[in-house]
Amino acid sequence: MYTLYWSPGTASLCVHWMLIELGKPHELVKVDIEAGEHRKPEYLKLNPGGVIPTLIVDGAPLSEAAALCMILAERHPEAGFAVPIGDAQRAAYVSWLFFLSNTLQTAYHNWFHPDQPAGQAAVEAVKAFARRRIEACLERMDRQIARSGSYLFADRVTAADFVTTMLMRWARNMPKPATEWPAIAAYVKRMKARPSFRTLYEREGLTEWA
Ligand SMILES: N[C@@H](CCC(=O)N[C@@H](CS)C(=O)NCC(=O)O)C(=O)O
Missing domain, CATH: 1.20.1050.10 (Glutathione S-transferase Yfyf (Class Pi); Chain A, domain 2)
Known part of the structure; x- marks a missing residue:
């Protein structure tokens, strides 16, 4: 089970999209940027930079949208979205x-x-x-x-x-x-x-x- 902290149209969008593509169970937690929820202590514990997204993977909070997409692709190679080590590309x-x-x-x-x-x-x-x-x-x-x-x-x-x-x-x-x-x-x-x-x-x- 993944948990994605997201906000519409922001850097979480690519991660959200990949979770849908992969069809893996995930929970979505919407963060209200306008209300400053990303700067609250509870969120900063997960994402010290106070930015969206955060993805909880096996209980650990991870950040950086592009890295999260790469990680998801590599955790689910059967979907074909990863380019593995050894591949010419x-x-x-x-x-x-x-x-x-x-x-x-x-x-x-x-x-x-x-x-x-x-x-x-x-x-x-x-x-x-x-x-x-x-x-x-x-x-x-x-x-x-x-x-x-x-x-x-x-x-x-x-x-x-x-x-x-x-x-x-x-x-x-x-x-x-x-x-x-x-x-x-x-x-x-x-x-x-x-x-x-x-x-x-x-x-x-x-x-x-x-
Ligand atoms: N390098 C980070 C950047 C994330 C980022 O800047 N997210 C924006 C939304 S697109 C954000 O949380 N902004 C709120 C703020 O900076 O206060 C990533 O790719 O995850």
């Missing part, structure tokens, strides 16, 4: 997961919280910087998908694709949404056609980018 797969988490996701953080690095006075400059970085990442991802085929790694859907689709969704209200890149647009359409995506949207109460 393993190195590229791990590298993409780190790129998604460390480069693209952090650029989004600056876009959504532009006052954090240097206060209100620097908001416009931080947003411009974040936008350039996000668009450079999307450019690179578009090329990878166009080269690769249907998904990030040819025709196999991996944990990295659930993380990627979530991060493509985050650009939906940006000046240039991810779906303006042609290979990404076709890719997103394929990922959204999965029946699990409907279930995910219903459960999270989402309607945008449906």
Whole structure:
């Protein structure tokens, strides 16, 4: 049994999506970010950084969305979402997961919280910087998908694709949404056609980018 601490449309979305895909028993605990529940001592005991998501695995609280997707894929290899050690694509797969988490996701953080690095006075400059970085990442991802085929790694859907689709969704209200890149647009359409995506949207109460 897994327990996911989540909030609609946030970094928990890819983990939630994978739990649905895997069909493994899981409990969902909704965390109200607006009400500051993620900063309460009970939650900080599970996730010292006070961020969503947290996944309880065999009684232990784990964090970092991309890592959680990778862990779930490896715990349930029969679903085919893992790229195991020894596989020719393993190195590229791990590298993409780190790129998604460390480069693209952090650029989004600056876009959504532009006052954090240097206060209100620097908001416009931080947003411009974040936008350039996000668009450079999307450019690179578009090329990878166009080269690769249907998904990030040819025709196999991996944990990295659930993380990627979530991060493509985050650009939906940006000046240039991810779906303006042609290979990404076709890719997103394929990922959204999965029946699990409907279930995910219903459960999270989402309607945008449906
Ligand atoms: N690197 C972390 C980042 C998680 C993160 O920043 N989550 C956001 C929601 S998308 C959050 O909890 N924000 C609340 C806050 O920073 O106060 C991960 O991938 O799990």
